[in-house]
Every structure is written in structure tokens, then in C-alpha cells.
Amino acid sequence: MALLFEPLTIRDVNFRNRIWVPPMCQFACEDQTGNPNSWHLVNAGSYAAGGAGMVMVEATAISPIGRITAQCAGIWNDHQRDLWKPVAAFIESQGSVPAIQIAHAGRKASDDMHEKALPLDQGGWETIGPSALAVDGLTVPRVMTTEDIAVVVQEFADAARRSVEAGFKVIEIHAAHGYLLHEFLSPLSNIREDQYGGSLENRARFLLEVVKVVREQIGSDIPLFVRFSATDWVDDGWTPEETAIVAKWCQELGADLFDISSGGLLRSIFISSTPGYQVPFSETVKNEGKVLTAAVGKITTAVQAEQILQEEKADAIFIGRQLINDPHFPLRAAHELGIEVDYRPVPHRPGYWN
Template identity: 45%
Template sequence: MSALFAPIQLRGLKLANRIMVSPMCQYSAEDGSATDWHFTHINNLSLSGAAMFCIEATHVESIGRITPGCLGLYSDANEAALKPILASVRKHSRAAIAMQLAHAGRKGSSYRPWDGGQQLPFAKGGWQTEAPSAIAHKDGEVQPTALDDAGLARIRDAFVSAARRAEQLGIDALELHAAHGYLMHQFLSPIANKRTDRYGGSLENRMRFPLEVYDAVRAAFPDYKPIGIRVSATDWVDGGWDLSQTVEFAKELKKRGADWIDVSSGGVSPFQKIPLGPGYQVPLAQGIKEATGLTTMAVGLITEAKQAEDIVASGKADMVALARGMLYDPRWGWHAAAELGGEVAAPPQYWRSQPSTQKALFGKTSFGAR
């Protein structure tokens, strides 16, 4: 039996396989509200064969967006725009739907990637960003405002409000974004966090705000629904956040009942030196899993079925999350099942698509036509 296509239980959520469609920013929202692009994107990839689809970084307040095109869940309009999309997914797909809640911090107010991705000036529609410390991400950028206690409380409350809206939408699981140089990662990393109060300095202090956000969201979201967290396990910069600190953070999350840790890396410094290659982040996930026993997801240039199978079968991680591979091949899960001898759920309209050598791919026999 394929390890990749073995079921896994995350709190009250049973997944049929170990594949998640990773949250991928589409930069196509309007004032945080999903558009027809999201309808197409989400419905398409919810039929990929992955047991869970995670909606892209969904920002908890307007100034927490990365770009003006980023998705949000901070208004009634944002919530209403997602309802018909999710209704369509539920009608045609068995995939669980997760949502990644996020705040960009000092990396907000940026152009969309295809427009250069650099900081967006106020004159072009940009806004004043906020961060743990008044330190810009890059030289020459406008400095963020250092968050005071009132600002921290406002953002915690915004995460809670978004979690409650997600529950009203029927979202099955949440992932908190503490990676890629965004706000919670900024608190964790000594590169971005130079505070001298109870939220800065020691590892315990730097972990405090992300853990407070996790605790607040966990208290607001139904207990039977899982909550995971995405981390950057290393900044790839000397003197920055690293694997040993991530392990300590993961231990604290495990104490709080976190259901998974999604292990990425980098993003907090333009001076990072990332050794890109197939599965380059898998050893980070493996290190956290071995040190903590926490359910882990491996991400990063995982593109081949046998590669994903080896990651799970060898115990390096419990699940894999695919991003670019899914965009390139929106039926990646089907093809992996055909190669590895697994089964996936598919709508009956597509049952005739399975290869003649894989009659059990969808757990159904082919049907005829007159």
C-alpha cells in the first residue's frame, strides 16, 4: 500500500491521503475580496486528488496584506465573496478546505510580483506597515511602525475575528502563517525583532506573540477542527532564526495541541542564501518531526510521485504540500495515484478519464456510453 495514499487523522478531520495543495497567493483579490479568478483556481485544484486544499494567505486586516491584490477575511464583503466559491467546491469535491490566516507586517504594501514586487509608495496606493521593530525589510524602504501593546491586541483580535469568519464559512482547518518573513516570523527572528520588552530579546520572548495568536485562534475555532502553523525553520542567515529555535517553538506548539507544522524556510532577509534543489527543505521537516513527534508537512520543490512517496514512507514527514507542482499539473494527485497504486476521489463526469491500466484509480469501474 502506498504510504502517500494512506489516510491520516488531524483532530476530528480524517484525510484520505497525505497530500495538501499548498496555500499560494494569487494577488487577484479586490480590497481583500475573492474574484472570479479565485472561483476558477480553487475549484480547479480542489479536484487535484489532494485530500486537502489550503486557501492562500488570507490576511486578517487590510494593512496586513502583502499587496493590494491579496486575499483578506476582515470584512463582511470578504466573507460574502468566498461563500459561492466554497459552495461550488462542496458540491463537486470531497477535498477538505483549509485556510491560511496571515499578516504581512513590514513586508506589506508591495507591488504584485509581476509588477516588480517591491515596496509600493504611498503615492501609488501604498500604506504604512507595522512590525515588531521599526526596521525595514530592505535598505531604502520606508520603515514600519513598531507595534505597541494596543497594536498587538488589535492584531490578535483580527486573527480571532478572521477565524470566526472562517468557521461561519465552514472552513475545515486553519493554518497560521509564521513563515516567509511575514509578521509572526518577524517576531521570531532576531534579524527583524530588536525589541527590549517582553516580546523581544530571548527566545521565550520572541515566541510570545506568535504563541499568543495561536492560543487566541485555538480558543475561537471549534475544538474538533485542526489548526496547524507554517514556519520558516531557518532564515538561511548567520545569527538569524534556525532549526534549533524552530524545534523549541514546535515543542511549545505541541503543548498547546497544534495539529501540524508546515515546514518551509527563508523570507525574512534579502541576504539569505538558500541551497535550492529538489526536496531541499525536507531535512528541516525531518529534524522537527524527530525532535518533537509533531505531525509535519514537507514542502519545497516536491514534484515527483516517487519523491513524495519516499518522504512519507521513510518517515521524514507525515504529509507533503505541493504548490508549483500543482499549478503545473492540476491533476497531480490523480497521476501520483496511478503511478503508486493509490485511489483518489473524482467527480463522476471524469470517471472515464482514468487510464485503461488503472481501473481502480477512482475506486470505480468505467461506465459505458450509448
């Protein structure tokens, strides 16, 4: 049995294989409502029917001002929760695990889809962040008070509760790619002098508060993931070693696996994105933190993904680009590795049309 197709059980959830769909923004919501629609059902459903072990829907905002753009999806109200229900149900009906990433964009919110600030008179909104430091092209965020932080912690808790009510079986907290929780973690974007700034413990405090309340909301059966950018790709920024330390702290509060990406805090940073370029970060966090990790980033072949697992650099593989190109990649990967799987959709099985 190839490790790529060896089932994995975390808490009460069994994943049929280690090929997982990462959260990929769709920018497909209409009328600035944050409401998921038929696109979200068909897009996510195609990956589930294609054999993925888990399908995680896009970064889903916990509040209207937590959206990256006006076209991003949300789960800040019960109507959105109910619109996500058929998406989660269809993913599960295909034998895949439905998952959701809950997120707040922080200072990178109110983007006009072209890395510029969406004007207020066109539906834009005031952004918030740890410090009065802007991302290139966007507005200077309002500095969050401790009261603001408490509000956002509760919004994460409420979003997690609604996600479980919608039928999602895995919850991921987005603490990567330069969005709000990452902004607090990195010393490049967090220059606060209160209990949420300065030392690593203080910069991680906000995230740890979120992990704690989310675990309380979702109960003991649902796996909880955290996505990290393991490096800012510049000197004096966030590091893989800090990621490993904070991942361990998150684990102690109930997080189960860490989705290891990189970058996103600063623009105009050159990253040599060769095949598997982020895998070493997953390996560092896995080994130094003694935690489960998933690798992501230009992993495009079955052999490459299998080798990462065989070399114990990750426990699961997130594949994005290749699944966009071929939603049935997991079934093809099984064939390439000589693995027989029993979850090909019935209409696609050999002999069905004979």
C-alpha cells in the first residue's frame, strides 16, 4: 500500500487517502453577500467525486470586514451556514471529508481584486490590524484594541460553530498568507507594545485564544487544523522555527494538524517556487514541533507526493494546481501507483455503460 492511499484517522474522522484539496479562493459570491452558490457546490463537488480524501472549501470569512474581497464567501450568519449545507453534504456523499477554512483578512481586506483598496463608495470598508502598517496598495488599517480582539475571537468561535452545523467535519483556522492572525504573529506587521506584541508568546496570544475557543465550540470529535505561513521570506520576519514552537502550543490547546504554506505578508517578494519548494517547512515543523503536518506547493505528481510521505516530511499532501487542471487526479494517481481503490463514482466505473 502506497502511503498516499493509506487511510488516516484524526479524532473521529477517517480520511480515505492523503490527497487533500487545499482552500482556494473562488471570488464567486454575488452582490457582496458572502453567500455561497451553485459554483461552490459544483467546484468542491468535482474534487470529491474525483477521489480526494478531503475537500476544504475556500477561506471563508468570519465577518463582513474579514473578507479579502467583496466576492469572497462568508459564514458569519445562519443563512450562509444553511447555504453551505448542500456543499458539505455532497462532498461527504462522495466519500470525501468536507472541511472549511475560517478566516479574517485583517489589513489585506477590502481588496478590489487587483491588489488595490476597494473604495468606500464602491462597497469597500475600513480594515483592521495589529498595527498601523499597510500592505502595498491597500489602506492603513485601524489598530485593533483589546476589545476588538475579543470580538474577533468570538467571531471565530461563532463561525466554527456554524461550520459544524453546516456539516463540515474538519475546521481549519487561517493563520497564514499575511491575513489577520499571521499579521499578529509576524514582527514585521506587529509592532504593538501591549500583551499582544513583542515576545513570541505575546504575538501568538491572539491565535492561541482563537484555537482555544474554536476547540470548545466544535467539541472533541472534530479535527482542528491551523494553516501557517512558515516564513515571510525576508530577514527578521516570521520563521519556521517559530512556527514549530507555536504549532506545539496550538496542539496543547486542541489543534491536531498544521497546514504549512509560506509567504503572503509582504508583496514584491521574490520566491523561487520550484517543485515542492515549501515541503522543507513542513518537515521542520513536523520534526521540531512533534506534530502532524500537511505539505503544499507545486506538488504535481503521484510519485512526488508519495516520496514526501515516504521521507516523513509530511503526513498528508494538499494539491491545488494539479486538481484544478484535473479534478480526478487522485484516481489517476492511484492507477499510476498501482493501487486499487473502491471509491470511483459508480457512473465512471468500468463496465457501467456495457
